[in-house]
Structures are given as C-alpha cells and as structure tokens.
Amino acid sequence: MAQRSEIGPAQARPLSAPWTEKIRWNRRVQRVVGQTIAHLLMIGFSLVFLIPLLWMVSTALKTRAQTWLFPPEWxxxxxxxxxxxxVFEVVPFVNYVQNTLIIVGWNIVGAVFxxxxxxxxxxxxRFPGRDFLFILLIATLMIP
Incomplete structure (x- = not known):
C-alpha cells in the first residue's frame, strides 16, 4: 500500500516576497517600456503626417521668389x-467653396440614406452570406 502524506497549512510554503516583487517589477517595466515605444512611434507618425501641412503653411507665407529657392526655407x-x-482676387475662391459645400452636402445625404x-x-x-458581407463591409470601412 502506498503511503500518503498530507501537507497542512503550516507546512505549505508561500512564494517568497522578493520573487513576487521581481515578477511585478518586470511586468511594470515591460508595460512602461511598451507604452513608451508606442508613444514614440505615434509621435513619429504624427510628425510625418504633419510635414505636408507645415510645408503648405510655409509656402503660403512665401513670396513667389522664395517659393522656388533651393534649398528651400521652412x-x-x-x-x-x-x-x-x-487669393480672393486671383482665384474664384468663394465659388470653389460653394461647389465643395454642395458636393459634400449631397454626399452626406446619400451616405446617411x-x-x-x-x-x-x-x-x-437573415440570408446566406450575411455575416461574410457584414465583415466585408466593416473591413472596407477601415480602408482610408
């Protein structure tokens, strides 16, 4: 017959405190490092997407001669x-804005309908392929 021994609560050994603290500290460090990397990537992508806007504003504030300088000035x-x-004298800007508002307005009405x-x-x-079509519709919404 096999002998059986039971361990009571007094004999059970809990994990040592330094070991659990080390695990918590490692997880905390991993989370902080991961969040820092994610934030740095988002800041980098934001700057990349802001460059054309900043260039457009910079060009709008230049004279005609400054526009064609090489190397360009920011x-x-x-x-x-x-x-x-x-711009209001040279280009029919108000007319362009009106046309844009008309097109956008009709696009909004059509999209909502x-x-x-x-x-x-x-x-x-309920119809066959409904779930697939729904997933396809949601996937196309994610394309910019």
Missing part, C-alpha cells in the same frame, strides 16, 4: 501675409 523671411487677401438601408437589412433580414 520659415520665410519676410513673411508675405498679403498672399491671403490676394444608403447606410440606413444597409443597416436595416443587416439588422432585420
């Missing part, structure tokens, strides 16, 4: 603030 000297009022119909179809109707 900060124009002197700043040509007169470019902004001149069509998405309401599609949402109703997915919510109320």
């Amino acid at each position: 900060i124009p000297n002197p700043v040509a603030w007169e470019n902004f009022p001149r 069509s998405t309401a119909l599609v949402a109703y179809g997915f919510a109320r109707l």
